[in-house]
Amino acid sequence: MGENKTETILQTHHKLYRAGLEPWEYPLRDCITLCKGCHAKEHCIIQPESGWTLISIDDLGGLLGICEKRGCGTDIRYEHSIYHPKIGYITVGSTCVDYLTKEDQFLSENVLKVYKNITDFLDNSLWKQSVTKNGKKYYHTTHSYHQIRIYGDRNYFSFQVALKEKGKKWFEFGEFIQTKNKTLDQVKELGFIVLKGKTTENETEKEILRNIYKNAL
Structure with missing residues (x-):
């Protein structure tokens, strides 16, 4: 009592x-x-606190999504699609992934780092316009000694990555990659993704870049 x-x-x-x-x-x-x-x-x-699986992560380019974790509802940029057999699919933000396994949370952190590197490149890279020997205009930028070139106009662009070792004078030019219905900024992102995929020694980053590239085409 x-x-x-x-x-x-x-x-x-x-x-x-x-x-x-x-x-x-x-x-x-x-x-x-x-x-x-x-x-x-x-x-x-x-909502269950376990049993969720990470399906995909997408960068919306701005606060264009809404977190569907019960009680949240905040605007989100990095959209995590997760699945639970009793619930189905919901979309949550990067700060509401505590439902996920440690492995999926670690994957989320790595993917967000790659997305933010892409955004930083787009925001901070300096692009110039030049003309080829054949009189063809192109945009180009240099990143860590390497070069990205973009040819074309409007929604019909192609791009090319040129690698260069430190101290070397010449670039090693890669193949032309055609794009369709992409803006200039989107092609700049694709060029950076390909460049990082060719130069990174981190296998996890390389795999993430490969998946982002496939989804972006």
Whole structure:
């Protein structure tokens, strides 16, 4: 008497629902007792805290998405599509990935680093316009001794990556890569992705860049 005790509300959860039966008509073997919170999670009233799988991460280019984690609803830029067998697919932001496994959280961190490097390149790179020996105009920029060249106009561009070792005078030019229905900024991003993919020694980063490139084409 006189002691403050925390009360736990227990509820009956039906493992299998049968049409036409009232709650009290179920056999005991079909019922288990759960606390109120766990019962809510079973019915997805509360989103599960485990069992989620990361499907994809997309950079929307701005705060254009909305986090669907219950109770959040904030505007997001880096859209994480996650899946749970009892819930289905939802979209969450980079600060609401605590539902994911440690491996998926680590992958999220690495992907965001790559996306932010791409954004930094686009924001800070200096581009110039030159003319080839054949009188063809092109845009070019230098990044870590290497060069990205973009040819064409409007939504029909091609680009080329030229690699150069430190101290060497000549570039080693790669193949022309054609694009269609891409803006100039989008082609600049593609050029940087290809350049980083060719020069990075980090296999995780290389794989992330490869996947981003495939999705961007």
